[in-house]
Amino acid sequence: MEDPMYSLQDVIRCDLCETPVPPKHCELCHIHLCEACVEKHLSDQSKDHYIVPFNRRGTIPKCPYHSTKTCIIFCKDCNVSICAICSSFGEHVEHRKEDILKVMAEKKELIRKDLQELEESIYPKYQEAATNIPVQRADVNKRSQKLTTALDKQGEALHSEIDTIIQGMKSEIDVMDAQHIAAIDDQEVEINKTSTDIKKVIQDLKWLLDTSDVCLVSKYTSRTEEFRNLPAQFQVTLPTFTPQEINREQINQQIGSLSELAITYPVRTFLDKPRILRDIQTECRYLRSVLCLSDSELWTRGYDKIMRLYNLQGKLLRSVQTKSGNMPHDIAVTRSGGLVYADEEDRSINLVSGTQIQTLITLRGWRPYNLCSTASGDLLVIITSNDYEQTKVVRYSGSTKNQTIQYDEQGNPLYSSGYITFDGINIYKYIYLSENRNSDICVADYWAHAVVVVSAAGKLRFRYTGPPSTPRESFRPVGITTDSQANILTSDCYNYCIHIIDQDGLFLRFIHNCGLQSPYGLCVDSRDNLFVAEIDTGKVKKLQYYK
Secondary structure: OOOHHHOOOOOOEOOOOOOEOOOEEEOOOOEEEOHHHHHHHHOOOOOOOOEEEHHHOOOOOEOOOOOOOEOOEEEOOOOEEEOHHHHHOHHHOOOOEEEHHHHHHHHHHHHHHHHHHHHHHHHHHHHHHHHHHHHHHHHHHHHHHHHHHHHHHHHHHHHHHHHHHHHHHHHHHHHHHHHHHHHHHHHHHHHHHHHHHHHHHHHHHHHHHHOOOHHHHHOOOOOHHHHHOOOOOOOOOOOOOOOOOOOHHHHHHHHOOOOOOOOOOOOOOEEEEEEEEEEEEOOOOOOOEEEEEEOOEEEEEOOOOEEEEEEOOOOEEEEEEOOOOOOOOEEEEOOOOOEEEEEOOOOEEEEEEOOEEEEEEEOOOEEEEEEEEOOOOOEEEEEEEOOOOOEEEEEEEOOEEEEEEOEOOOOOEOOOOOEEEEOOEEEEOOEEEEEOOOOOEEEEEOOOOEEEEEOOOOOEEEEEOOOOOOOHHHOOEEEEEEOOOOOEEEEEHHHOEEEEEOOOOOEEEEEOOOOOOOEEEEEEOOOOOEEEEEOOOOEEEEEEEEO
């Protein structure tokens, strides 16, 4: 498109001397100026003139607090544009400031350098890494197939050996059967022969009884004694099979061993001073929870019945009202991207999927409070009895209760219970939870002044009550999350800081002195950027704390 400044139909001229194509512009007076008239225009000291190059006209914003002023100064501490009045009075007086055009030029140069580095260096590396992903997946399948083939081969060898042994024992049975049958056959022959003899003797005896021949009868000799006893019976000890109890360990030893998969993640180091990357203003009153739907989208919850989804630019993408109209007590994001919330008043846990809200769990005698979605897809829920006297963590798979965690090995409650009364209203004690990378369940127990960590089986591992130099009573953990290093981060709201401890409860460092105000809810994205919900300001701040 042709620049109107150079249009033959309407050449732009200096508003003071009619010189064509003036190179300057006064943002305050909205007039064009040639170089010769700039000094003359600035001689009018009744106004705070601000001269900019002609091609920058209209780029300087108006001050939202002083409508007649333009924002000619940039406050580096607050990262905002301000006018001369704002610069001279109020919160910006002691801050670092610079001319806005100079800052713009510096930012433009930074943008050019960043664009060049991203296009020429960083993005190609990501493309190369992305092309390696299918290769890695294929390698996994190849290695798995190789292991499976080796196992099949070993299994065939063992089966062959077992078949040989079994077949040998069967052959032995056949030989023993043949020997037994032969003995039976011999006995049968002897019995049949003797039976034939007895039959002939019987016939002879009958004939003698009928004869009157004295000589023949007088010669008779009895053979009955000879036949009285049956031929001697052989004794047989029959073979038996005594199966051995199958010992899986011995079988495993015979088969061999399969080593475990070991994935080593790079160890990350902390920044000397964490820095705020983004400052997102939400509409939430008393902002309490922030959760990453993705690296660029955040679910939030405050002290009303609305759950809000924002992008990193602070744009409201979606609002969801609870089905009952009650305030959600906590929210969680499932592995599939669904939003789950706890409705303490109607004792339910609900899933937001698309435009539908489905009640997953309804409790009787208990109230749901805080939630956490696990890596396995389960849901961990902190619940308390209706009289507030008991608190426990329950694991649900869908709507099925699979685990209850309430007491330590000595039978003592793991978590605090009870309530406080504020303006005549009973308020449950704040307890939030998160699952660590090692499957530990980490609970921030505000009233117990402790982070309570149990194993996946529910066995107490440790209690963190603050660093050694800090009085226990001053530690008030609220929000809690974990990162890729299995470190635990918990917000200490009233001390305006965040504690970082390792997976065994060792204090590592604070995140503080970086502009945080009343930090409450916490979450981390896939790159270990930390998102902090500030309960008093309604802001979500994105922090970088690893190099």
